[in-house]
Amino acid sequence: MTSGGNPHAAVRRGNQEKPGNEHHHRTLPPSQLNPNSYNLRLSNELLVYDTDVLDMKANNPVKRLTIPETGLLLETNKLYLGRTLEYTKTDQFVPMLEGRSSVGRLGLFIHVTAGFGDVGFAGYWTLEMFCIHPIVIYPNVEICQIYYHTIQGEYTKYDSGKYQNNTGVQPSMLYKDFLKKELP
Numbered sequence: 001m002t003s004g005g006n007p008h009a010a011v012r013r014g015n016q017e018k019p020g021n022e023h024h025h026r027t028l029p030p031s032q033l034n035p036n037s038y039n040l041r042l043s044n045e046l047l048v049y050d051t052d053v054l055d056m057k058a059n060n061p062v063k064r065l066t067i068p069e070t071g072l073l074l075e076t077n078k079l080y081l082g083r084t085l086e087y088t089k090t091d092q093f094v095p096m097l098e099g100r101s102s103v104g105r106l107g108l109f110i111h112v113t114a115g116f117g118d119v120g121f122a123g124y125w126t127l128e129m130f131c132i133h134p135i136v137i138y139p140n141v142e143i144c145q146i147y148y149h150t151i152q153g154e155y156t157k158y159d160s161g162k163y164q165n166n167t168g169v170q171p172s173m174l175y176k177d178f179l180k181k182e183l184p
Contacts, residue, residue, distance in 0.1 A: 032142065040084040040085070040086045041140050042137065042141050046081060059175050060172070072136065073136050074131045079128065083124045088122070089121070093119065093148035096116060097125055097144055100143065107132040108129065120159065123164060125146070
């Protein structure tokens, strides 16, 4: 699972859990446990950017989509932002997110670049989904896997206000980095 430690408590079921409701957390069922990782499920909510050109300095408009139980057809050459159903909190480990090989073999990438998490991250994982072939997706499917690395020595926990303690799909907030640079 990791290079050491017990990350079982780091992954929680996220059906109706929000930060602050820690008493509702339970560990994942054994059916989602792999030899080296946990499978995480896809929620039923997606975001798509609602503009043809994205601007790194702007809060780009998004449109919300709901994945029905009967499935949703994803188009090629379009970025879909989804999220995991599970809420994770990793105070003592470095979380890593990867696609599942069975999903990748259907031509669906679940993260374009951001598979490396921060120590101290608490929230749902936003998935940067892109398909090279039209594909029908479904809510609650085990879409990706998370695994953990231990930390040696001193470390600083993640405390960025951009994505910490999120409650849903997060579009890019890169524009906030530009705002910080403009302050005196």
